[in-house]
Amino acid sequence: MRNIALTLMYDGTAYHGWQVQKRDVTVAETLEKALAHVVGHPVKCTGAGRTDAGVHAERYVANFRTTSSIPCDRIPLAVNTRLPGDIVVTKATQVPEDFNAIGSCQRKEYTYRIYNSRIRNAFLVNRVWFYPKHLDEEVMARAAQHFVGTHDFACVRSVGTETKTTVRTVHYFTITREGDMISCRVCADGFLYNMVRAMVGTCVYASEGKLSPDDIPGLLEGRNRTDAGPTAPPQGLYMTNLWYPVPNLP
Amino acid sequence: MRNIALTLMYDGTAYHGWQVQKRDVTVAETLEKALAHVVGHPVKCTGAGRTDAGVHAERYVANFRTTSSIPCDRIPLAVNTRLPGDIVVTKATQVPEDFNAIGSCQRKEYTYRIYNSRIRNAFLVNRVWFYPKHLDEEVMARAAQHFVGTHDFACVRSVGTETKTTVRTVHYFTITREGDMISCRVCADGFLYNMVRAMVGTCVYASEGKLSPDDIPGLLEGRNRTDAGPTAPPQGLYMTNLWYPVPNLP
Incomplete structure (x- = not known):
């Protein structure tokens, strides 16, 4: 399994924060759905922090594991076409197996x-x-x-x-x-x-x-x-x- | 009747343009409702132009006539408390009787x-x-x-x-x-x-x-x-x- 780190930005106005919740639409959930289409299997994202409802990110990092062989440089455009305009993936980077967007953050x-x-x-x-x-x-x-x-x-x-x-x-x-x-x-x-x-x-x-x-x-x-x-x-x-x-x- | 020119700014995303229409919410209609509360009578605004749905204004001028004696320097805050956040009155100026926001615009x-x-x-x-x-x-x-x-x-x-x-x-x-x-x-x-x-x-x-x-x-x-x-x-x-x-x- 490759471990991919996504760099993203989002306007948090429309979302109930980063973290997946039962009832409300969150950034993580929206991103995971778009990613699943691109890589062809369900995806679980780990984010760099649990931003609250209405909080924004000019820069944010999340990582996910995938069996897909899609090149990193093609991921941003492929995911962005499936995302609403207020969440944008700006970069994808293959990272070591033990990398974790929250745990590895210094x-x-x-x-x-x-x-x-x-x-x-x-x-x-x-x-x-x-x-x-x-x-x-x-x-x-x-x-x-x-x-x-x-x-x-x-x-x-x-x-x-x-x-x-x-x-x-x-x-x-x-x-x-x-x-x-x-x-x-x-x-x-x-x-x-x-x-x-x-x-x-x-x-x-x-x-x-x-x-x-x-x-x-x-x-x-x-x-x-x-x-x-x-x-x-x-x-x-x-x-x-x-x-x-x-x-x-x- | 005093003739008052308002300087305003608006994010047009949520509106069907400036001009009052039968069905859709417009900037003029929203402004007229807020003004009516402040001056205590129905108000008709003349705008500097008919911006389309989704078009914005960093600066815009509209004028209206009123029997109210409210001082011009108190109008912006009084109207803004009744307006949604995406329309803001920044200034009110008493103008000559024959002033018209569209006709007088050079x-x-x-x-x-x-x-x-x-x-x-x-x-x-x-x-x-x-x-x-x-x-x-x-x-x-x-x-x-x-x-x-x-x-x-x-x-x-x-x-x-x-x-x-x-x-x-x-x-x-x-x-x-x-x-x-x-x-x-x-x-x-x-x-x-x-x-x-x-x-x-x-x-x-x-x-x-x-x-x-x-x-x-x-x-x-x-x-x-x-x-x-x-x-x-x-x-x-x-x-x-x-x-x-x-x-x-x-």
């Missing part, structure tokens, strides 16, 4: 986008968190800086998924503004459930003066979710990069 | 966007014409240049609307590429039905060698729609600017 980057303008933008519905009250990106950036490093992130974790430990390492967390758009880019070895959205909500709280950036080390130590800021809404969140110990992936 | 600019990449982009569904075969934007630009000036544009006009004359003046028509995105910007004193989309289709034909840029003067003289290229699809078309003899509008 680092991931998410970008959270806040449209901080008094007036909405008609083209950004479902693509950003529209926040009409002015935010101070410098205060937010100072708050974000306190999350960088190896910490117990229990205070920015929503319950709902099992995990052995709540300790993670955040490699960088930058917050910058271009015009009305605030981009929060955060890279870590792994993320707890809702961790990015809770950290962004906490940075927004800091800009609003509801807590001080310097309170964050104490919040991390306290491990109490209710001490930190609220969870930012899903539509502003994008998976934007991934790192694997495999050449040319993603 | 020039309009449309931008047509072609996403010219072998692979689709999941975030540009309904926002561009996805064209996977490589286009030569320099050939397209040479073709576009032949449309500039005062001509009879019957060869790039679809039937369907009444007009006294098919003579129009195109002020500029530039075609440029940034990465995979080709932008066709055209400004004229007025446009015939489907004129931008037919001119873009003709420029694409020129890139494909199905006609030469130098054939265009002959096509214009011939006045025969079937001699020119096909009508490009609606979702790549955006109204992007308008000019009025009124200060600060739009």
Whole structure:
């Protein structure tokens, strides 16, 4: 069996997240159906992370096993003709037998986008968190800086998924503004459930003066979710990069 | 009665164009319902042009008459809270009694966007014409240049609307590429039905060698729609600017 890694992008608006569910349409299910047509047998995809409903991916990796001999360079176009326009396979790479899109992933980057303008933008519905009250990106950036490093992130974790430990390492967390758009880019070895959205909500709280950036080390130590800021809404969140110990992936 | 001009933007994906119709949901109808709530009486809007189903506007102007004394600077937020997210009023300006969004308009600019990449982009569904075969934007630009000036544009006009004359003046028509995105910007004193989309289709034909840029003067003289290229699809078309003899509008 060949093990194939797909690089993809998707607009998550129409989907109930990545992971296959019983009732709702998900990205994985939609992709698996399209792949099955191309390779001629049922397919099971392993994704790099369980993105929530409404969350997007500019870059995402999933792998599947197949008996098909279709060349990798023909897979993207073949699958894309069977996919709706909001899911696109950009590349297929044959990977070692033991490769697993989630287990082999060394680092991931998410970008959270806040449209901080008094007036909405008609083209950004479902693509950003529209926040009409002015935010101070410098205060937010100072708050974000306190999350960088190896910490117990229990205070920015929503319950709902099992995990052995709540300790993670955040490699960088930058917050910058271009015009009305605030981009929060955060890279870590792994993320707890809702961790990015809770950290962004906490940075927004800091800009609003509801807590001080310097309170964050104490919040991390306290491990109490209710001490930190609220969870930012899903539509502003994008998976934007991934790192694997495999050449040319993603 | 005050005469108020609204500057707006809309993502046309969900609408059957600007103009009120019997059966389908249009931008004008949606806007008129929201305005009626704000001013407390039924409202009739005159728009700057009858955009087709699926066509967008980064900038658009419509005017309406009202007995309400609501200050102009309070209108955008008041109307936007009653509008769906894909229609946004960005400004309201009191204009002279005889102002009419279509009749007073001196020039309009449309931008047509072609996403010219072998692979689709999941975030540009309904926002561009996805064209996977490589286009030569320099050939397209040479073709576009032949449309500039005062001509009879019957060869790039679809039937369907009444007009006294098919003579129009195109002020500029530039075609440029940034990465995979080709932008066709055209400004004229007025446009015939489907004129931008037919001119873009003709420029694409020129890139494909199905006609030469130098054939265009002959096509214009011939006045025969079937001699020119096909009508490009609606979702790549955006109204992007308008000019009025009124200060600060739009």
